[in-house]
Amino acid sequence: xxxxxxxxxxxxxxxxxxxxxxxxxxxxxxxxxxxxxxxxxxxxxxxxxxxxxxxxxxxxxxxxxxxxxxxxxxxxxxxxxxxxxxxxxxxxxxxxxxxxxxxxxxxxxxxxxxxxxxxxxxxxxxxxxxxxxxxxxxxxxxxxxxxxxxxxxxxxxxxxxxxxxxxxxxxxxxxxxxxxxxxxxxxxxxxxxxxxxxxxxxxxxxxx
Amino acid sequence: xxxxxxxxxxxxxxxxxxxxxxxxxxxxxxxxxxxxxxxxxxxxxxxxxxxxxxxxxxxxxxxxxxxxxxxxxxxxxxxxxxxxxxxxxxxxxxxxxxxxxxxxxxxxxxxxxxxxxxxxxxxxxxxxxxxxxxxxxxxxxxxxxxxxxxxxxxxxxxxxxxxxxxxxxxxxxxxxxxxxxxxxxxxxxxxxxxxxxxxxxxxxxxxx
Numbered sequence: 001x002x003x004x005x006x007x008x009x010x011x012x013x014x015x016x017x018x019x020x021x022x023x024x025x026x027x028x029x030x031x032x033x034x035x036x037x038x039x040x041x042x043x044x045x046x047x048x049x050x051x052x053x054x055x056x057x058x059x060x061x062x063x064x065x066x067x068x069x070x071x072x073x074x075x076x077x078x079x080x081x082x083x084x085x086x087x088x089x090x091x092x093x094x095x096x097x098x099x100x101x102x103x104x105x106x107x108x109x110x111x112x113x114x115x116x117x118x119x120x121x122x123x124x125x126x127x128x129x130x131x132x133x134x135x136x137x138x139x140x141x142x143x144x145x146x147x148x149x150x151x152x153x154x155x156x157x158x159x160x161x162x163x164x165x166x167x168x169x170x171x172x173x174x175x176x177x178x179x180x181x182x183x184x185x186x187x188x189x190x191x192x193x194x195x196x197x198x199x200x201x202x203x204x205x206x207x208x
Numbered sequence: 209x210x211x212x213x214x215x216x217x218x219x220x221x222x223x224x225x226x227x228x229x230x231x232x233x234x235x236x237x238x239x240x241x242x243x244x245x246x247x248x249x250x251x252x253x254x255x256x257x258x259x260x261x262x263x264x265x266x267x268x269x270x271x272x273x274x275x276x277x278x279x280x281x282x283x284x285x286x287x288x289x290x291x292x293x294x295x296x297x298x299x300x301x302x303x304x305x306x307x308x309x310x311x312x313x314x315x316x317x318x319x320x321x322x323x324x325x326x327x328x329x330x331x332x333x334x335x336x337x338x339x340x341x342x343x344x345x346x347x348x349x350x351x352x353x354x355x356x357x358x359x360x361x362x363x364x365x366x367x368x369x370x371x372x373x374x375x376x377x378x379x380x381x382x383x384x385x386x387x388x389x390x391x392x393x394x395x396x397x398x399x400x401x402x403x404x405x406x407x408x409x410x411x412x413x414x415x416x
Contacts, residue, residue: 001301001305002301002304002305003301004266004271004272004273004274004278004279004280004297004300004301005263005264005272005273005274006274007255007258007259007262007263007274008259008263008272008297010255010258010259011255011256011258011259013255014251014252014255014256015252017252018237018240018241019236019237019240020233020236021237025228027298027301028227028228028298029226029227029229030256030259031296031297031298032226032227033226033256033259033260034259034260034263034272036260038260038261041256041257041260042257042260043222044222044225044253044256045252045253045254045256045257046253047215047218047219047221047222048219048222048238048241048249048252048253049249049250049253050215050218050219051215051216051218051219051238051241051242052241052242052244052246052249052250053246054215055213055215055216055242056213058212063212064212064213064216064242065212065213066212066213066214066215070212071212072212088239089212089216089239090235090236090239092212093209093210093211093212093235096210097209097210
């Protein structure tokens with residue numbers, strides 16, 4: 001693209017670095033911002049810089065937080081003996097939205113992915129192991145893995161399972177199967193095969 | 209969505225104001241930025257603020273420019289007697305990419321749209337009329353309208369045509385018809401009907 005202005009070109013180049021944003025979309029977004037009031041644009045860029053510079057991560061679960069210890073980890077109404085291990089903060093938000101989970105979380109900050117150069121040392125693995133060691137005040141009874149059903153998710157699950165199996169803790173994963181509303185004929189073979197193999201009594205399958 | 213951090217919520221809210229960006233996409237973009245180096249994020253927001261605060265518009269054609277008069281308007285190799293009227297800077301870029309136009313531009317900065325509260329006074333109409341007045345040094349011979357084939361585009365075209373018809377200037381619009389590579393059976397009736405009515409000799413239809 002030939003830009004009539006260097007400033008415009010720079011801004012478009014920065015937006016085009018965002019995931020899923022190409023040159024044309026970037027240009028559309030930049031021209032939209034150009035049409036806004038100066039204060040609005042200022043507020044936009046301040047929000048971004050402030051987020052990056054002042055963001056904190058919960059000392060316990062490593063989720064994004066405004067306090068040193070996040071609301072979930074400091075809540076007394078949460079079951080601290082049940083830890084759900086997730087990839088990132090989006091998964092915490094998704095699970096919180098279901099209102100089906102009353103335990104606490106542990107955010108790994110990614111998944112093991114040799115292709116992208118992400119190994120176990122890049123993730124919050126050691127702190128998870130530390131959390132599982134029984135102390136006087138706290139004993140973890142169950143760890144639920146809620147990781148994506150991808151190669152990276154499975155690799156991470158396999159690695160963590162090996163790390164944790166010597167602890168006296170129940171290790172579970174979220175159920176895999178056919179999604180609610182899913183039509184049988186469109187489901188892939190692996191999911192369908194596994195969902196037959198791991199069939200559950202009818203009473204258990206009813207959503208509460 | 210329940211955010212675990214106010215900073216995160218703010219940044220997502222700002223991104224979600226962009227056209228075509230919903231809450232989920234905004235969150236994905238913000239989390240991507242959060243994973244980048246501080247300098248990279250700083251560069252991103254500086255590019256945006258700088259663009260908004262320092263941008264200039266060409267005094268002649270009102271296109272985005274770094275100089276008071278843009279490169280196209282100050283070029284001697286351009287045909288200044290031929291003006292192409294477009295909606296915004298994206299259209300200038302699209303036409304420049306075709307390498308088929310050697311005239312100069314006039315950027316209206318929008319289209320007449322009563323629904324959005326945009327009237328002729330919000331657009332660069334008066335400056336266009338001013339440019340068309342013959343002077344000793346410059347005489348415009350033709351104005352080409354390259355506006356979108358939408359209700360707003362047609363309204364603007366109708367209004368401008370009325371304004372300009374008393375000048376001794378040829379007024380043209382870009383050709384409407386079936387796009388190259390377009391299949392006849394999928395073309396809408398209006399386009400197909402008009403393209404039959406305004407058929408052209410075969411020799412003229414060959415692209416150069």
